[in-house]
Amino acid sequence: MTGKRIKIMASVLVAATVMTGCGTKIYEMTDEEQQLIVNYSAYVLSKHNIYQPDGMTSATESETEEQDTSTTETETKTADEKTSEKTSEKTSEKTDTGQENGNSGQSQQTAQETKPTMQTVSLAQAIGYEGLSVSYAGMTTQETYKEGSYYSMEAGAGNTYAVLKFTLSNTTGADMNVDLFTNTGKYRAAFSGGKEYEAEGxxxxxxxxxxxxxxxxxxxxxxxxxxxxxxxxxxxxxTMSVEKDNVKNLIAL
Structure with a gap:
């Protein structure tokens, strides 16, 4: 039925064209006839248009909702991942800080453990030879120190030697073998309340x-x-001190 109507309308168009050329009044189509021709034209175009499948399409409401939901989930996951990374960084910083504090505490504890105890004793007690008396005999300063005629030491430019003199006395009734080279400690001295110096080896x-x-x-x-x-x-x-066996002895001269 539709095919027949299309043929009729086509004939009408042809007749209208011919009549127009002869000065005859144009045939006026009804709305129904105009719509019929429009639909047929669209059908023919779509049939021969090979790119029709690629034409514009409109998403349904459900498809739009799914897309929005997917986007929201992706954004939520990204935010969660960033939050997780920040939390991990903070945890790492706290751990590192805790380790640093722990190491610092251990270092301080070690320093306290290795710090020598202090006591005030006589020089003889600090040396540790029973029966050996050690007395202080004064101090001089010399840029060059000589021992006899066979050995001398130079303090060097801008320096001088503070020479502290002592006397070792054997107070026992028997000879005493003394080894202060092997059995010795670290001798230090501070002059007029200033910096402390260690004795020259x-x-x-x-x-x-x-x-x-x-x-x-x-x-x-x-x-x-x-x-x-x-x-x-x-x-x-x-003022003098002798450090020996992790004990710092302040010497009463």
């Missing part, structure tokens, strides 16, 4: 930190300690 035969020999019963030996200090150091007074 030297090849002197008669030094409090190098002496090795026998002291006969009732006899004495003179020894020294050398401290290299700047020439402008004030040496009006001296």
């Amino acid at each position: 030297s090849f002197l035969t008669y030094a409090l930190n190098t002496f090795q020999g026998t002291i006969a019963a009732g006899q004495s030996v003179d020894v020294v300690l050398l401290f290299k200090v700047p020439q402008d150091t004030v040496c009006d007074s001296v």
